[in-house]
């Protein structure tokens with residue numbers, strides 16, 4: 001389903017991420033029964049995401065959205081299917097190459113408050129990706145990058161020395177976003193990343209996301225309940241239900257984009 | 264600083280309590296060193312009576328406790344009837360030997376347990392973890408005494424290291440470096456026995472502490488953007504697990520100490536263990552009291568050290 005016009009005018013940009021026939025089961029062993037119960041979180045999920053475009057993934061609670069996001073960054077291992085990143089199946093990559101790919105995609109967790117190390121300060125948290133993926137940066141330079149990223153999410157100097165529990169939920173979410181931006185990922189997966197923010201903060205970050213996409217040709221997988229925000233950001237929609245991508249027509253006002261853009 | 268002072272006062276009160284209770288219990292135990300003297304036909308009943316008066320054994324226990332406390336403050340810890348000297352002079356060299364043993368065993372046990380526990384936690388459910396779990400289970404099941412005897416047997420068979428004591432015969436004439444080498448060889452068996460006896464507990468604990476942190480969502484997310492295992496362990500998991508591990512350190516020092524007393528007796532290590540055993544058999548109350556108190560002091564100190572480390576390592580505690 002199309003919404004925003006294609007990113008590069010008429011020419012189709014190349015496919016960045018292609019998910020093919022992905023299935024994931026969570027197995028639970030019981031203490032006294034030999035039988036294992038399995039939750040089918042994903043069933044034969046396929047979709048493509050092109051460079052510089054945004055795919056909004058919507059679906060009811062428990063439909064497998066977070067599970068899909070975790071599969072993409074290799075935190076869960078799907079039972080079948082392929083995840084092609086620039087044409088190579090990342091599930092088959094050796095550990096070294098996997099790490100390289102991981103530097104290019106970044107998942108912002110649904111619950112940012114648990115995704116940050118509670119003992120670290122904001123600066124330390126945001127700096128961490130640099131320590132692994134861009135070695136050989138001087139400390140002054142990395143400090144500058146950290147401050148820049150924090151400014152982008154509107155976290156000023158007086159927040160830098162705080163620890164996660166001293167921040168509000170929305171501020172934590174912004175720290176997670178700043179950390180994600182550090183590596184200039186090619187693919188950003190946002191799992192309800194803006195859900196805990198108020199409308200104006202959502203608008204600000206939404207604009208930031210649009211701007212970054214334009215500047216760096218980033219691709220977003222935007223997981224959300226919020227159709228309004230999705231309609232502003234996304235070029236395409238996919239609906240997940242019961243672990244399957246379902247063909248479903250969205251409310252017409254969404255497709256037409258007649259809702260007020262968030263400012 | 265306030266916290267440190269408070270902990271110190273706590274420790275003092277605790278030690279006072281321990282000493283009063285042990286003193287009362289020892290006084291309540293039937294028989295004393297003079298009963299044994301009375302059985303000796305070479306000592307006249309008058310002499311025994313005079314000695315009893317000198318040591319004040321017939322005074323009520325609170326009075327004797329007060330006397331004993333005063334003596335402790337002078338560093339004397341009372342008078343040993345069977346050794347015929349102040350307990351203090353008896354105690355210090357022995358305490359030093361015991362401390363040497365427990366300190367080395369603590370270091371060795373932790374040096375084994377931390378890497379081992381981490382490796383098990385990282386390989387949870389896989390064969391390496393199962394193998395490690397099996398080995399620790401076996402070690403846990405073997406009583407320390409059997410472990411020492413096994414090592415003793417090994418030492419006797421292979422003659423790789425000495426089977427007891429602290430120095431070889433005639434070591435007094437050796438040069439300092441030779442003496443140190445001799446001591447090191449004598450240390451192998453007791454330190455190994457102590458460390459192997461304690462390490463399994465520590466391994467289990469380290470494994471579960473690290474596993475708990477590894478499951479935390481913030482580490483999932485870190486792994487999600489490609490943070491390597493080494494960094495996950497050293498920068499995230501270890502600091503987060505440090506609190507509980509440091510508390511365990513204090514505890515492990517105490518546990519090692521009590522095991523040490525036993526092992527010293529078996530391996531005739533001239534520490535507090537044999538001293539305590541002899542004193543108990545001879546009903547030499549002051550010596551027993553002194554050893555009990557010293558063990559309690561070590562235990563309290565161990566926990567105090569752990570507490571200070573905790574204070575130093577955790578910014579959240581410092582902030583309070």
Ligand SMILES: Nc1ncnc2c1ncn2[C@@H]1O[C@H](COP(=O)(O)OP(=O)(O)OP(=O)(O)O)[C@@H](O)[C@H]1O
Nearest residue numbers: 026027039041060061062063064065066067068110
């Ligand atoms: N670690 C897990 N073990 C077992 N089952 C799980 C696990 N994580 C998720 N599930 C199950 O998998 C299904 C999909 O969960 P998922 O978290 O992907 O849903 P979601 O679409 O993100 O929902 P929400 O919108 O509420 O975040 C659910 O039925 C859930 O109970």
Ligand SMILES: [Mg+2]
Nearest residue numbers: 065066067110
């Ligand atoms: Mg979810």
